[in-house]
Amino acid sequence: MSKIAILGFGTVGSGTVEVFYKNKAKAEKSTGGELEIKYILDLRDFPESPYTDKFIKDFEVIVNDPEVTVVAELIGGNTFAYDFVKRSLEAGKSVVTSNKELVATKGAELLKIAKEKNVNFFFEASVGGGIPIIRPLQLCLMSDEIISVAGILNGTTNYILTKMFKEGAEYKDVLAKAQELGYAERNPEADVSGDDSCRKICILASLVFGKHVYPEDVYTAGIKSITKEDAEYAENWGGVIKLIASTRKVNQRTEIIVSPFFVPDESQLSGVDDVYNAILVKSEAAGEVVFYGKGAGKYPSASAVLADILNAVKAGGNKNLIWEEEHPTDYIIDYKEQKHKFYLRSVRTDSIRIEKIFGHVETLTRSNMFEKEFAFITEEISFGELEEKISELNIINIIPVFDLN
Amino acid sequence: MSKIAILGFGTVGSGTVEVFYKNKAKAEKSTGGELEIKYILDLRDFPESPYTDKFIKDFEVIVNDPEVTVVAELIGGNTFAYDFVKRSLEAGKSVVTSNKELVATKGAELLKIAKEKNVNFFFEASVGGGIPIIRPLQLCLMSDEIISVAGILNGTTNYILTKMFKEGAEYKDVLAKAQELGYAERNPEADVSGDDSCRKICILASLVFGKHVYPEDVYTAGIKSITKEDAEYAENWGGVIKLIASTRKVNQRTEIIVSPFFVPDESQLSGVDDVYNAILVKSEAAGEVVFYGKGAGKYPSASAVLADILNAVKAGGNKNLIWEEEHPTDYIIDYKEQKHKFYLRSVRTDSIRIEKIFGHVETLTRSNMFEKEFAFITEEISFGELEEKISELNIINIIPVFDLN
Numbered sequence: 001m002s003k004i005a006i007l008g009f010g011t012v013g014s015g016t017v018e019v020f021y022k023n024k025a026k027a028e029k030s031t032g033g034e035l036e037i038k039y040i041l042d043l044r045d046f047p048e049s050p051y052t053d054k055f056i057k058d059f060e061v062i063v064n065d066p067e068v069t070v071v072a073e074l075i076g077g078n079t080f081a082y083d084f085v086k087r088s089l090e091a092g093k094s095v096v097t098s099n100k101e102l103v104a105t106k107g108a109e110l111l112k113i114a115k116e117k118n119v120n121f122f123f124e125a126s127v128g129g130g131i132p133i134i135r136p137l138q139l140c141l142m143s144d145e146i147i148s149v150a151g152i153l154n155g156t157t158n159y160i161l162t163k164m165f166k167e168g169a170e171y172k173d174v175l176a177k178a179q180e181l182g183y184a185e186r187n188p189e190a191d192v193s194g195d196d197s198c199r200k201i202c203i204l205a206s207l208v209f210g211k212h213v214y215p216e217d218v219y220t221a222g223i224k225s226i227t228k229e230d231a232e233y234a235e236n237w238g239g240v241i242k243l244i245a246s247t248r249k250v251n252q253r254t255e256i257i258v259s260p261f262f263v264p265d266e267s268q269l270s271g272v273d274d275v276y277n278a279i280l281v282k283s284e285a286a287g288e289v290v291f292y293g294k295g296a297g298k299y300p301s302a303s304a305v306l307a308d309i310l311n312a313v314k315a316g317g318n319k320n321l322i323w324e325e326e327h328p329t330d331y332i333i334d335y336k337e338q339k340h341k342f343y344l345r346s347v348r349t350d351s352i353r354i355e356k357i358f359g360h361v362e363t364l365t366r367s368n369m370f371e372k373e374f375a376f377i378t379e380e381i382s383f384g385e386l387e388e389k390i391s392e393l394n395i396i397n398i399i400p401v402f403d404l405n
Numbered sequence: 406m407s408k409i410a411i412l413g414f415g416t417v418g419s420g421t422v423e424v425f426y427k428n429k430a431k432a433e434k435s436t437g438g439e440l441e442i443k444y445i446l447d448l449r450d451f452p453e454s455p456y457t458d459k460f461i462k463d464f465e466v467i468v469n470d471p472e473v474t475v476v477a478e479l480i481g482g483n484t485f486a487y488d489f490v491k492r493s494l495e496a497g498k499s500v501v502t503s504n505k506e507l508v509a510t511k512g513a514e515l516l517k518i519a520k521e522k523n524v525n526f527f528f529e530a531s532v533g534g535g536i537p538i539i540r541p542l543q544l545c546l547m548s549d550e551i552i553s554v555a556g557i558l559n560g561t562t563n564y565i566l567t568k569m570f571k572e573g574a575e576y577k578d579v580l581a582k583a584q585e586l587g588y589a590e591r592n593p594e595a596d597v598s599g600d601d602s603c604r605k606i607c608i609l610a611s612l613v614f615g616k617h618v619y620p621e622d623v624y625t626a627g628i629k630s631i632t633k634e635d636a637e638y639a640e641n642w643g644g645v646i647k648l649i650a651s652t653r654k655v656n657q658r659t660e661i662i663v664s665p666f667f668v669p670d671e672s673q674l675s676g677v678d679d680v681y682n683a684i685l686v687k688s689e690a691a692g693e694v695v696f697y698g699k700g701a702g703k704y705p706s707a708s709a710v711l712a713d714i715l716n717a718v719k720a721g722g723n724k725n726l727i728w729e730e731e732h733p734t735d736y737i738i739d740y741k742e743q744k745h746k747f748y749l750r751s752v753r754t755d756s757i758r759i760e761k762i763f764g765h766v767e768t769l770t771r772s773n774m775f776e777k778e779f780a781f782i783t784e785e786i787s788f789g790e791l792e793e794k795i796s797e798l799n800i801i802n803i804i805p806v807f808d809l810n
């Protein structure tokens with residue numbers, strides 16, 4: 001009999017409990033033994049829940065109960081979660097979590113404890129919701145060399161950009177509608193600032209290249225500055241604007257960025273719309289592989305959490321094949337050295353002045369352009385060079401062009 | 406020290422050996438022990454190979470060598486392969502294979518032996534080449550209920566259909582070009598007849614629904630009858646023609662088919678072009694997930710084989726969570742009961758006669774239609790009903806419409 005504790009009875013927590021009981025017979029068959037949820041920890045009361053006898057408010061009961069072998073941390077954030085996860089691991093319990101903030105900021109430390117205690121720390125649901133991505137990448141890593149990972153990792157911003165694009169609407173109007181529909185939170189800051197995508201690409205970069213990359217290492221731009229005019233330029237250019245999080249290995253160092261990108265129509269990522277996520281992995285042997293699906297939601301995340309719980313039950317000792325190392329100084333390439341083509345939209349200028357500064361550029365157009373508005377795509381240059389060149393121009397927006405595919 | 410035997414030094418076999426030695430250090434780190442390829446079995450001589458000391462011609466040496474714990478069967482076909490795999494498993498060795506014909510026709514039997522002997526029988530490379538699909542599905546199955554699987558599982562036919570579509574070319578011309586480029590074999594029969602896709606969907610159906618489905622259970626139509634006129638009709642209708650292999654659960658029974666389908670542009674599968682494969686999985690909790698990548702090729706397949714080898718080394722006892730059961734009578738739904746909308750192209754007829762037989766239909770057009778040519782999409786009807794209705798018509802082609810998405 002394996003006994004499980006669920007920390008947090010919010011969307012993912014309640015979904016996990018529901019999916020657990022629905023699939024209990026099958027889960028027991030696959031793990032080869034009885035399974036039970038012994039505790040559900042939440043500060044709130046749920047008098048209507050069929051599981052009232054399982055609710056507790058004191059974490060000490062869980063951490064001191066030797067019967068509990070797997071703890072599922074579904075509280076989120078870094079305050080309670082970090083403390084509870086760390087203490088659970090130290091007490092010799094495996095932990096599974098959907099908490100990307102925790103994994104992105106504390107992953108190396110927690111994985112090290114898991115290894116020392118010969119237990120597991122799994123977090124399939126932290127990236128891509130119900131899309132299996134962490135475990136396939138781990139398997140892939142055993143026998144192949146991963147070159148780059150790029151993805152649309154946040155459903156809320158992808159929904160907003162899709163609507164802006166398809167309906168020619170303004171950012172703030174679409175955001176309001178997304179909030180109304182429940183696709184965006186009342187405080188959407190973590191999504192629209194790119195921070196959520198940043199945490200996820202940190203997890204993927206740490207996993208595939210073996211050294212912990214922290215959110216503060218990453219150049220992160222969100223979608224708030226994107227206008228319907230930018231969308232129109234992108235369309236006329238032959239592409240769309242997507243919030244892309246990407247990382248690649250350059251010799252022994254790592255390039256990493258979160259930013260809106262001009263994505264050409266030919267790219268695998270251009271057709272990923274609405275709340276869907278997609279992750280494009282390039283590796284030496286397997287070539288390009290794309291994983292696509294809903295990146296969030298109660299049941300997709302719950303199914304990933306449950307798969308982790310069952311794997312933890314089955315594992316019998318530490319099976320984490322992942323990073324435990326901090327990265328060395330100079331491991332992250334300064335974003336100023338990153339080279340891209342860039343879309344620039346400027347006002348009070350003209351092609352003669354622009355070409356004098358940039359050399360050859362690709363001029364873009366849209367309907368009803370302002371007088372002296374000039375939008376264009378540069379040749380490939382670094383962020384650093386770009387920043388120097390534009391110092392004397394009136395630039396409204398800058399968006400790099402996606403070229404990993 | 407784990408010792409491995411490679412059976413067959415063809416494309417996948419030589420790729421596996423090459424990728425093994427390239428990633429040896431990493432593979433040893435992940436499995437936590439030394440690894441060595443002890444034997445390579447092939448009837449041919451490879452005097453130029455750096456591995457000449459490993460080549461043998463006698464399988465008895467391998468099966469009787471207790472040092473060999475993992476055998477990789479990369480011969481293909483069912484003649485030698487079946488015998489060698491069965492005897493290896495019976496001798497208590499784990500087996501990995503890329504051989505879809507073997508798994509589709511003998512999977513249940515071989516899995517049963519693997520279980521009895523507490524070893525593993527892995528076949529990640531048998532479907533989707535380097536796309537991780539078998540193992541993610543297995544994991545998914547532990548905690549979720551799979552409803553349907555549909556995919557473009559054969560790169561050769563997808564290349565041919567893509568070219569026919571994009572270049573308005575005829576089947577036989579594109580096939581000749583594909584053979585020239587090495588995308589189609591000199592004898593392309595297994596691909597163009599749909600048999601290769603059929604084997605793969607049998608493996609997936611057996612895996613996700615837990616009972617062995619055999620190729621002879623499956624209604625299988627290939628692409629040889631597709632013309633550029635059909636492609637033009639599909640385009641005007643708002644879609645493309647793809648060879649789809651699909652299966653879904655209907656109560657306790659299974660519906661399964663391999664056929665060209667009219668696929669609407671909105672489908673996840675419509676944009677999968679050239680030699681790429683994609684597999685669309687629908688499950689209760691995770692919703693829709695798509696796996697996309699190159700479905701064949703030396704290195705993609707080799708990386709999948711190597712991942713299986715390393716998993717077999719690490720497993721420590723039987724870890725197969727898959728079908729071992731034959732399916733009961735009446736488990737496969739007769740294709741005549743399967744319902745679809747259908748595209749039909751007829752000659753020597755007109756809309757009045759067609760509507761008298763079919764009721765309301767969606768009329769399609771193309772440029773330069775023959776006189777009395779009439780192409781249309783029916784309402785949803787079963788194959789059985791359709792066959793009755795068309796008995797007195799002159800039908801040139803029938804293609805079902807994809808509606809799983």
